[in-house]
Amino acid sequence: MRFKVMMRRLYYERLAFLSLIYLLLLILLSIIAPFIVPFDPEAQDLNNIMAAPNSHHWFGTDELGRDIFTRILLGGQAAIQAGLIGIMIPLLVGVPLGVISGYMGGIVDDIFMRVVDAILSFPAILLALAITGALGVSLWNAMIAIGIIFTPQFARLARGQTLQVRREPYVEAAKISGSGPFWIMVRHIFPNIASPIIVQASFSFSLAILVEASLSFLGMGAQSPQISWGGMLHQAYSMIFVNPLMMLFPGIAILLSVLAGNFLGDGLRIAIDPRMKRT
Numbered sequence: 001m002r003f004k005v006m007m008r009r010l011y012y013e014r015l016a017f018l019s020l021i022y023l024l025l026l027i028l029l030s031i032i033a034p035f036i037v038p039f040d041p042e043a044q045d046l047n048n049i050m051a052a053p054n055s056h057h058w059f060g061t062d063e064l065g066r067d068i069f070t071r072i073l074l075g076g077q078a079a080i081q082a083g084l085i086g087i088m089i090p091l092l093v094g095v096p097l098g099v100i101s102g103y104m105g106g107i108v109d110d111i112f113m114r115v116v117d118a119i120l121s122f123p124a125i126l127l128a129l130a131i132t133g134a135l136g137v138s139l140w141n142a143m144i145a146i147g148i149i150f151t152p153q154f155a156r157l158a159r160g161q162t163l164q165v166r167r168e169p170y171v172e173a174a175k176i177s178g179s180g181p182f183w184i185m186v187r188h189i190f191p192n193i194a195s196p197i198i199v200q201a202s203f204s205f206s207l208a209i210l211v212e213a214s215l216s217f218l219g220m221g222a223q224s225p226q227i228s229w230g231g232m233l234h235q236a237y238s239m240i241f242v243n244p245l246m247m248l249f250p251g252i253a254i255l256l257s258v259l260a261g262n263f264l265g266d267g268l269r270i271a272i273d274p275r276m277k278r279t
Contacts, residue, residue, distance in 0.1 A: 171189065
């Protein structure tokens with residue numbers, strides 16, 4: 001499908017289009033945040049501890065007097081990094097493995113699916129905790145863990161789509177013309193299974209943000225002085241009855257980002273195939 005046609009259809013899915021704009025703005029802000037934040041994220045103003053939102057501190061301050069608005073902007077960097085790494089690893093590892101498994105079939109496919117089924121049998125968050133614990137507690141290792149737990153999902157999706165496409169006439173024609181398996185998978189199969197993978201990537205992007213926030217909340221993700229929305233929630237948890245606004249703003253940031261990824265994925269699904277109805 002031509003990119004312009006898909007974007008035109010996506011434009012009429014207004015909620016999805018607004019979600020795309022929000023995510024693009026979030027990515028832009030995460031890049032320029034260090035240059036535009038009004039305060040040092042670690043600067044403590046002991047005269048304004050847990051201050052309410054005001055004209056000086058738009059989102060108020062935390063238990064150490066640090067500006068919450070500044071930390072929200074910088075916390076978006078961890079969220080975006082987790083989202084991007086969380087989908088790049090499956091795209092670069094899971095999708096090729098799924099295409100190879102679906103195209104080759106036989107014992108290769110059997111072994112591959114048993115491994116995938118074994119990984120998917122574990123709850124995602126528990127597997128992420130186990131991987132992070134094995135690799136070491138850090139934001140980078142948390143992002144690797146997120147990518148690993150998403151890889152089987154992308155691999156299974158790519159395999160299923162490949163099983164449908166490999167018997168199409170154009171694939172059979174490529175075989176007859178003497179094209180090798182590698183060329184067929186790259187030139188004929190992958191372009192024709194890309195659409196559902198793009199949709200899955202959008203959903204996984206938002207889920208990666210949620211998993212990263214969960215890991216950071218549990219102390220298994222970003223470590224001080226790195227800033228994460230989940231880490232901010234963890235710090236605010238002990239103050240929930242003293243100043244609940246400390247939890248409100250990072251919670252809203254996570255909520256909006258996750259919803260935006262889901263709405264965008266739903267809109268992309270309809271833009272790619274208008275016959276599908278919104279779930």
